[in-house]
Amino acid sequence: MLDDKDFxxxxxxxxxxxxxxxxxILYKSEVTSKDKVVDCGCGTGGITCEFSQRAGEVIxxxxxxEAIDVTSKNLKKFGLGDNVTLINDNGSKALKNIKxxxxxxxxxxxxxxxNILDIINENLNSKGRIIITAILVDTKVEAINKLKDLGYNPKIMEVNVSNGRVLDRGVLMISENPIAIITAKKR
Structure with a gap:
């Protein structure tokens, strides 16, 4: 795993x-070296960098x-990216061309x-997996409802990671942003 501070x-x-x-996310994805992975909304590229080390192809x-630029810089910094394609576009538009x-x-x-989940559903192979990360409650509900409408049996995991900092009088646990990880496999 790449260290947060190195990004x-x-x-x-x-x-x-x-x-x-x-x-x-890596564990839940069951990624293999033959998989084609799409990272929609890649931000600074943390997930892109991790999957580029394990998957056959990452888009x-x-x-x-700026997100595409920072992701590109992170890929270069870690010596990754030979199997990565970066697309600066709207997710719905770009996904239509990825089969x-x-x-x-x-x-x-x-x-x-x-709309993005509709397109992914059409372009996901028969054993495909969907992973959605969400911070807003509204997004979590929207994702679960849409996946159910598409015939999936979604699972949700709320994750709250806390890291400790040693102080003179004890250990202070600092919570990092809670996030939901929603997973679904094609039936």
């Missing part, structure tokens, strides 16, 4: 997804040109989550 960050781009969360999409997806990760949807 290039930007004040204007979210991320990277925390290391513990990336580890859970990362973000509407923000036979093994794993789709949605970290950002630009308020187009239902």
């Amino acid at each position: 290039i960050k930007s004040c204007d781009v979210p991320g990277p997804t925390k290391e513990a969360i990336r580890a859970i 990362s999409i973000d509407t923000d040109p 036979d997806i093994d794993i789709a990760i949605v970290g950002g949807s630009g308020r187009q989550l239902e």
Whole structure:
């Protein structure tokens, strides 16, 4: 796993997804070296970098040109990216051209989550997996309802990682942003 502190960050781009969360996402994805992975809403590229070390092909999409630039810089910093395609575009538009997806990760949807999930569902292969990370309660509900409408049996895990800092009088546990990880497999 890549260390959080080693990532290039930007004040204007979210991320990277925390290391513990990336580890859970990797585990839940059941990624193999043959998989085609799509990272929709890649931000600074934390998930892209981790999957590029394990998957056969990674396609990362973000509407923000700065996000694509920071992801590119992180890939270069870690000596990764030979199997990564970066797309600076709207997720719905870019996903229409990506067929036979093994794993789709949605970290950002630009308020187009239902449309994005429709397109992913059409382009996901028969054993494909969907992973959605969500911070807002509304996004969690929208994701679960849409996946159910599409015939999936979604599972949700709320994760709250706390790291400790040793003080003179004890250990202070500092909570990092809670996030839900929603997973679904094609039936």
